[in-house]
Amino acid sequence: MRMISEGCTSQEHKFAEELGTLYNLIATQALTARDKFPLSQKESEQSRDNLLAYIALRRHDLFDLQLELAEFGLSSLGRLEECVLTSIEKVLKHLATPVPDYLLHKTDSKNARLLASKRARKLFGRPRRGRNTRIMVTLDSSYSDHPELMEDLLRQGMDIARINCAHDHQELWEKMICSLREAEARLEKKAQGTGRKCRIIMDLGGPKIRTGPVMEKTIPLRLKVPRDIYGQPIRILEGYLDNKATYTELVEDRYGQNQHFVIAIEEQIPLDSLHIGEVLTFKDSRNRKRKFRVIERISPNRIKVALERTAYVQEGLTLNYGQQEKLTLGAPKALPINIEVQAGQVLRLYFDPHRQGHNATESEPASISCTVPEVLQSLHLEDPVFIDDGKIGARVINKQKDYVDLEVISPDDRSARIRPEKGLNFPESSINMPALTEQDRIDLEFIVANADALALSFIHRPQDLDDLRVELKKHNREDIGIVAKIETREAIHQLSRILLKGLDFSNFGIMIARGDLAVEVGFENLSLVQEDILCLCEAAHVPVIWATQVLENLAKKGLPARAEITDAAMSHRAECVMLNKGPHILDAVKTLSSLLSSEERYHLKKRQIFRDFTEQHDIF
Numbered sequence: 001m002r003m004i005s006e007g008c009t010s011q012e013h014k015f016a017e018e019l020g021t022l023y024n025l026i027a028t029q030a031l032t033a034r035d036k037f038p039l040s041q042k043e044s045e046q047s048r049d050n051l052l053a054y055i056a057l058r059r060h061d062l063f064d065l066q067l068e069l070a071e072f073g074l075s076s077l078g079r080l081e082e083c084v085l086t087s088i089e090k091v092l093k094h095l096a097t098p099v100p101d102y103l104l105h106k107t108d109s110k111n112a113r114l115l116a117s118k119r120a121r122k123l124f125g126r127p128r129r130g131r132n133t134r135i136m137v138t139l140d141s142s143y144s145d146h147p148e149l150m151e152d153l154l155r156q157g158m159d160i161a162r163i164n165c166a167h168d169h170q171e172l173w174e175k176m177i178c179s180l181r182e183a184e185a186r187l188e189k190k191a192q193g194t195g196r197k198c199r200i201i202m203d204l205g206g207p208k209i210r211t212g213p214v215m216e217k218t219i220p221l222r223l224k225v226p227r228d229i230y231g232q233p234i235r236i237l238e239g240y241l242d243n244k245a246t247y248t249e250l251v252e253d254r255y256g257q258n259q260h261f262v263i264a265i266e267e268q269i270p271l272d273s274l275h276i277g278e279v280l281t282f283k284d285s286r287n288r289k290r291k292f293r294v295i296e297r298i299s300p301n302r303i304k305v306a307l308e309r310t311a312y313v314q315e316g317l318t319l320n321y322g323q324q325e326k327l328t329l330g331a332p333k334a335l336p337i338n339i340e341v342q343a344g345q346v347l348r349l350y351f352d353p354h355r356q357g358h359n360a361t362e363s364e365p366a367s368i369s370c371t372v373p374e375v376l377q378s379l380h381l382e383d384p385v386f387i388d389d390g391k392i393g394a395r396v397i398n399k400q401k402d403y404v405d406l407e408v409i410s411p412d413d414r415s416a417r418i419r420p421e422k423g424l425n426f427p428e429s430s431i432n433m434p435a436l437t438e439q440d441r442i443d444l445e446f447i448v449a450n451a452d453a454l455a456l457s458f459i460h461r462p463q464d465l466d467d468l469r470v471e472l473k474k475h476n477r478e479d480i481g482i483v484a485k486i487e488t489r490e491a492i493h494q495l496s497r498i499l500l501k502g503l504d505f506s507n508f509g510i511m512i513a514r515g516d517l518a519v520e521v522g523f524e525n526l527s528l529v530q531e532d533i534l535c536l537c538e539a540a541h542v543p544v545i546w547a548t549q550v551l552e553n554l555a556k557k558g559l560p561a562r563a564e565i566t567d568a569a570m571s572h573r574a575e576c577v578m579l580n581k582g583p584h585i586l587d588a589v590k591t592l593s594s595l596l597s598s599e600e601r602y603h604l605k606k607r608q609i610f611r612d613f614t615e616q617h618d619i620f
Contacts, residue, residue: 015068016095022060023088027102029056030085033620034104037500044503046105047115047541051503053084053104054539055496055616081538082112112541120543120575123453123481123509124160125199131597133572135589136160136201136545140581141172143179150183152586154198157593161198162578166205166457170446173202177450199452201483204440206457207433211387211422212350212369214357216334220285220314221248223261223307236306241265241280241292241319244301247333248313263305263313264330272297280305280319280327285312292319338417339366347394347406347418349385351376357418365405368418378429379404388422390519427489427520435464436471444471453481455511460490462501469505479506483545486533487513489520495533496616499540510537512574515548532614534573546574551592555582560591569595 030052037052039045057080066076074094080087086108089099107115121127124134137158143149161180163173180198187193225237239261248264265271274280280292290311296304315331339357341347348367357368370376379385383396385406394406408416435458447454456468465484472478482505484491484498491498495510502508512533518526530546537544551568554560568591571577577596579588 012072012095015072016092016097019065019088019095020092020097020099022057022065023085023092023099026053026056026088027085027100027104029053029620031102031104039504041504041506043115046107047503048500049104050082050084050107050112051496051499051536051540052619054081054536055619057084058616059620081535082116082541083107083109084539116538116541116543116575119507119509119541122507123483123543124576125452126196128157128159128194128196128593131572131593133574133596134159134576135592135596136162136547136576136578137585137589138162138164138578138580139176139180141168141176143581144172144175147179147183147186149586150179151187153589154180154183154187154194155192156586156590158198158589159196160201160576162201162203162455163451164203164205165440165443165447166203166208170443173446174450200450201453201455201481202443202447202451203455203485204435204443204447204457205437206435206440206485207372207375207437209370209372209375209424209426209458211418211420211424212353212355212357212371214336214339214368214418214420217337218315218332218334220312221250221261221332223250223311223313224259225307225310233308236308237261237310238295238304238306239263240298240302240304241271241327242302243268243271245330248315248330249333261307266328266330270300271303272300274303274321278321280321282311282313282317282319284317285314336420338419339368340415340417341366341392341408342415343408343410343412345408346397347408348403349376349406350403352402357420367403370424372433374433375424375426375429375431376404378431379426380429383429384427386425386427386519387418389515390425390523392416392418423516423519425516425519430490431460431488433460434467435459436467441471444475448472448475448477448480451480453483453507453509455483455485457485458487458491459484459498460488461494462497465498465501465505481507481509483509483511485511485513485547487516487520492517492521492529492533492614493617495536495614496619499536499542502542503540509543509545509575511545511547511578513547517548529614536614536616543575544573545576545578546571547578548580550577550579551588552580552582554591555579555585555588557582558584558587565591565595568592572596 030049033052034049037048039048069076074091077087085104085106092099127134135157137153139161163176177200184193184198223237225233226235228234241263243265245262245264250259250261274294276294278294282290284290290309292305292307294303295306298304313329315329317329319327340359346365348365350367350369351373353369353371353373355369360366379396379399381396385394385396393410394408396404397407398405435456456464469478472480484502486492486495512530514526514530521529534544550571551560551564553564577592579585579592
């Protein structure tokens with residue numbers, strides 16, 4: 001193959017000169033910037049320099065240059081993230097253009113992949129045969145009561161177990177971990193083990209920016225018997241009469257779907273004196289005749305009953321049985337009301353995190369509170385606010401000492417309901433608060449003793465990693481794996497600095513938390529943003545977790561949506577994929593494992609440099 005310099009045209013000379021100038025500019029900027037980011041981890045220096053070169057490259061529009069490269073039959077530089085300077089040098093070599101030595105730490109494609117693989121293995125463990133992408137499953141505390149499910153998850157492809165410390169408590173976390181290890185031991189005994197230890201990653205709760213409490217109300221409790229499409233009952237509804245119960249209430253199963261009821265009985269008489277088959281009749285809150293049939297005697301305080309038709313029950317209803325004998329129902333448990341809002345209405349957001357939200361009255365609009373009131377100080381007029389993963393959109397129209405008023409914008413075709421503990425997002429507000437909370441510091445003692453890695457929630461800036469390092473040093477666990485969760489717009493703009501700080505840790509990765517991220521950047525922009533995050537992490541040779549709503553329909557409903565199958569298949573770009581819990585989680589693990597295995601056999605990565613939504617701040 002001839003060099004372009006041999007008999008090349010003036011156009012070719014101009015092109016070679018243009019590419020050489022670009023290389024010199026990128027290398028100079030990277031060399032100048034790297035002194036701002038000293039590293040104690042020597043093997044990370046090539047990753048730092050490559051990331052800086054990649055960020056410098058992203059500041060230029062390469063479209064015309066890539067077209068010209070293609071015209072010359074050369075690499076279009078479409079896959080250069082992992083070795084920026086080396087990739088350009090190879091093209092310049094074909095153009096017979098000399099390359100100065102800038103004393104930067106460079107790597108080639110092979111060594112970059114080896115480094116990235118080494119880091120992924122250290123953080124996530126050894127991959128399974130047939131696929132390089134690991135599968136992480138969010139554990140539910142109820143899984144501990146079903147050892148066969150834990151075994152099946154391991155057998156079908158779970159490589160990493162995730163425990164979210166925003167939920168439950170240390171006793172339940174320990175129970176989940178013990179259940180996992182016991183399941184591994186049973187599989188090994190059956191010679192069905194994977195030959196590898198399932199890693200455990202625990203998410204710190206972080207500052208939970210959510211809606212606060214709302215007013216509660218006691219209303220008649222509906223005991224709904226399942227029906228077919230013709231409205232006919234298809235099975236009985238089972239529940240309990242209990243004279244030790246505090247409230248009459250519905251209790252959900254381990255997946256939050258099937259329900260049974262507990263009826264509080266006021267009379268303190270032995271209930272096991274009722275015989276199996278005995279009928280207790282009553283008129284429900286709608287004055288309709290209904291009956292419970294005794295099907296099992298559990299204890300002197302509790303009996304199991306069956307209901308054949310839907311009933312509404314409330315405090316004071318009487319159950320009749322035997323020779324004019326009666327039992328009196330206790331009060332249903334008070335439940336949070338739904339705050340109803342519509343587009344065009346005002347919603348008042350209070351600073352006081354303990355103030356109960358309520359519906360609109362004649363004197364005041366509907367209101368809610370915020371669990372982290374400090375963030376409201378950062379709001380300005382016209383700032384957007386999203387509630388419950390973007391289901392409700394609003395904008396700030398008034399700010400006072402104790403509250404801000406929001407105008408509800410969406411949904412515009414129907415009313416929406418707000419409940420407590422729903423997420424609040426402020427995508428255009430600069431929230432300056434540390435990611436590490438006092439509760440996180442308390443939880444760290446358990447996490448460092450039991451987990452292989454921890455995930456830092458709501459990271460906004462490199463300082464958050466420094467704060468975490470201080471705490472880990474106190475526990476002598478600076479070696480534990482660290483995953484920075486990218487879930488806010490500010491975190492995206494600070495991602496390069498977060499990566500550069502992370503390279504100074506011995507075991508570091510990134511999680512693309514796509515749920516909050518979609519709300520922050522707009523659902524229509526998520527695909528571009530997640531692609532750009534992947535590119536930046538590849539340039540830093542840092543492993544990635546692709547998280548949130550992966551095969552969500554399949555996990556929750558048992559039937560995948562077509563779009564989520566494509567989405568899941570694309571997740572092989574990351575070193576790990578996270579699945580959330582659901583009644584069909586086993587099917588989701590099995591499907592994802594199959595998709596990842598097949599995709600990695602033939603998928604060719606196509607890459608384009610994106611700049612519009614993820615410009616990096618404070619680098620140059």
